[in-house]
Every structure is written in structure tokens, then in C-alpha cells.
Amino acid sequence: MTIVTAPNAQSHKRMIKTLRKWGVYMDEVYFLGGFANDNILKAMRTNFLR
Numbered sequence: 001m002t003i004v005t006a007p008n009a010q011s012h013k014r015m016i017k018t019l020r021k022w023g024v025y026m027d028e029v030y031f032l033g034g035f036a037n038d039n040i041l042k043a044m045r046t047n048f049l050r
Contacts, residue, residue, distance in 0.1 A: 002028040002044065004037050 003026050005015070012031055019026065030040055 001026050002030075004030045004040055005032065 001024070003019075012029070016026070016029070030037075032040075
């Protein structure tokens, strides 16, 4: 599973701990710090949920 999220890396520990507590494990995580995510999503040819 890959996660692309707008918050920056400063909030990453809390997010990763919460997802692991819920039983969700990630292969890749991109913390974009407010940068646009459209280029990453296009490059990955991904389907995404909002």
C-alpha cells in the first residue's frame, strides 16, 4: 500500500503509529508538506480515494 498525503514529515510518526494500530501497513509513504500531489499520482498511475 502506498500513501500520498499533504501533511509534512513532522506529523508522520503519529500517522504511522495510528495506521499500524488499526492494522494498516504501508510499503511507501509520501509526505508532501503542502506541495501538489498530482505529479506523483500520475507517475504512479494510481487510483485514489479521497
